[in-house]
Amino acid sequence: MVALTLDRGSESPAAGYAGAFVTVLIWAGWILATRHTAATNLGTIDLGLIRFGIPALVLAPVWLKTGLIPKSLPLTLLALMVTGSGAVFFQVAAFAIHATPAASVGVLLGGSMPLATAIIGMTLFRERPDRMRLLGFAAIVAGMTILLVRSLGAADASAWAGYLLLPAAATLWATYTHAFRHSGLNPLEGSALIAVWSFLLHLVLALVFGSTLGHVPAQEIGLQVMSQGFLSGLVAMLAYGLAVRRLGGTQAAAFTALTPVLAMIGGGILLGETIGPFEIAAAVVTAAGVALSTGILSARQA
Secondary structure: HHHHHHHOOOOOOOHHHHHHHHHHHHHHHHHHHHHHHHOOOOHHHHHHHHHHHHHHOOOHHHHHHHHHOOOOOHHHHHHHHHHHHHHHHHHHHHHHHHOOHHHHHHHHHHHHHHHHHHHHHHHHHHOOOOOOHHHHOOOOOOOOHHHHHHHHHOOOOOHHHHHHHHHHHHHHHHHHHHHHHHOOOOOHHHOOOOOOHHHHHHHHHHHHHHHOOOHHHHHHHHHHHHHHHHHHHHHHHHHHHHHHHHHHHHHHHHHHHHHHHHHHHHHHHHHOOOHHHHHHHHHHHHHHHHHHHHOOOOOOOO
């Protein structure tokens, strides 16, 4: 994985597709692992310490070499990257996931990401998706609408907070997507800087609000170390950065909307959540939308 992320010479999109697919698999697992902690003593600050502490440690040689604020990187882009996929994104997303079923998280978070990324791309960078991709975005909106209409009368106040925060978290991630694309950093450098700054921010939060890590069973911590720290915090960040570099921001983000189906299946099998026809329809329509929004059926590749 590291060798791939450091290879800038090849323009083949194959590595980008592989990176996007790996990201989708890990993200679905991350949703389930984070949702699982709603029933434990692990708070979102504790999860953040694990999520960013491990990659900050593993990638220490990288951020020590670049410096915490690289001279060639505008401070605004660094702040957008850390906010968009680091500490702020994680806290918003984790809070929403605790309040929302996994199937809903997959649809709303995964579905909102390509939409927000495309809107930013069209508004600020004059990206012009073709008709097939626009049809895909429309299908994603339809899938999200099915889910929201189904949940309109059943959700309590805390669930609706999650429903509102998930698109906000997706918008943060879309901001990171474009900021990273214009940063000039390779995925390894970007991951290292995001991890160390986000870990430092979570240390401050832990000092202010406290931590419960000392009161959590070792087995639970081990599960989160693997899911949050190594897979989500390190492997997925590198894989997604590679996808952005090889495919472009909008197309890379579109792949993440495949997460709904995986999150729905995992929520039903592993967490015992109820999966009804509306949840299935929302996930399938959203996944079909992302298949179109990637441009795989387009006459030309944008």
